[in-house]
Amino acid sequence: MIIAIISGKGGVGKTTATANIGLGIAMNGRKCVVVDFDIGQRNLDMILGLENRVVYDMVQVMDGEATLQQGLIKSKSNENLFFLAASQTKDKSVLDSVKIKQLIDELSAQFEYVILDAPAGIESGYEHTIEFADSAIVIVNPEVSSIRDSDRAIGILDSKSQKVKDGEEVDKYLVINRIIPEMVQSGDMLSSEDILEILNIKLLGKVAEDKGVIEASNQGTPIILDPKSIAGAAYQRIASRLCGDNIPIEEPTVLTKGFVGKIKGMFS
Amino acid sequence: MNFPWNKKKSSASVAKDRLRIAIMTDKQNENYPFMEDLKRDIIEVVKKYIEVRDIDIKKEADGEFEALSIDVQVKEK
Numbered sequence: 001m002i003i004a005i006i007s008g009k010g011g012v013g014k015t016t017a018t019a020n021i022g023l024g025i026a027m028n029g030r031k032c033v034v035v036d037f038d039i040g041q042r043n044l045d046m047i048l049g050l051e052n053r054v055v056y057d058m059v060q061v062m063d064g065e066a067t068l069q070q071g072l073i074k075s076k077s078n079e080n081l082f083f084l085a086a087s088q089t090k091d092k093s094v095l096d097s098v099k100i101k102q103l104i105d106e107l108s109a110q111f112e113y114v115i116l117d118a119p120a121g122i123e124s125g126y127e128h129t130i131e132f133a134d135s136a137i138v139i140v141n142p143e144v145s146s147i148r149d150s151d152r153a154i155g156i157l158d159s160k161s162q163k164v165k166d167g168e169e170v171d172k173y174l175v176i177n178r179i180i181p182e183m184v185q186s187g188d189m190l191s192s193e194d195i196l197e198i199l200n201i202k203l204l205g206k207v208a209e210d211k212g213v214i215e216a217s218n219q220g221t222p223i224i225l226d227p228k229s230i231a232g233a234a235y236q237r238i239a240s241r242l243c244g245d246n247i248p249i250e251e252p253t254v255l256t257k258g259f260v261g262k263i264k265g266m267f268s
Numbered sequence: 269m270n271f272p273w274n275k276k277k278s279s280a281s282v283a284k285d286r287l288r289i290a291i292m293t294d295k296q297n298e299n300y301p302f303m304e305d306l307k308r309d310i311i312e313v314v315k316k317y318i319e320v321r322d323i324d325i326k327k328e329a330d331g332e333f334e335a336l337s338i339d340v341q342v343k344e345k
Binding site for chain 2: 189
């Protein structure tokens, strides 16, 4: 299965989501590769804690300067997860449909799940990433500009992907990231229902705002490795759903305050 | 809590209304996916009769109506 992770706007946690979803799938015992398509802005290697192991990048592999086996980097935390780095020196114009198709075909022969971290924005780099994807996971924040840009990214997916050109449909799934339950409760943040109504695609999961995500990226150990964390547990459920498990969607809850806090909350 | 004297509209519902309108407008401004192909075909047809300099196709939306405006610039003799 070839899955593109997209967002429209940048800074919504797309790369963090890619790392955690990829690792989560691997933790479910499936062979998985994550590819950083954000040419010129290598990021996924840091989140995965693999920045010191990058020797060859995906552009070098596509151009035949390195073999795929040379380019693939094995994850430190799970033997089922591999990573292919973005090029830092080249720009997005080096991407070419024929070479991308060849790379993706080679990867899907070796891996059950091929996950592509798309660049933010909707220019050529984005279009190339979604071109050969079977499905797309849209990462959105409960915030107006993120939702609007996601809608545009979904529109391009629906017109530019090869699957759509062949008369099929690309599966689209939504992950709502950085939910602050207290704000949703007080009516100051769009609820998941509101967002789904506007974007009209299937919901894959909800991830609450979690400070642990920053600590995890500081250390290069994706938060899914901490199953007790709020975001880690949410990503585990998302990954299991992608592996076919039927796990109901959980609404992030407001952490229970003491009695006085509750009374205060009623009047705020 | 929602007391009757607390009439301030929640900011989430303001956001939802604004988004609905913004996304509807974005969609109207977008081109049809077949625009480039259409342009090429029109050039082919018109070229049989007269030399074409450029063709400009625009999708225009006004409320419920959508119009396709095609502007063909021919070469001067």
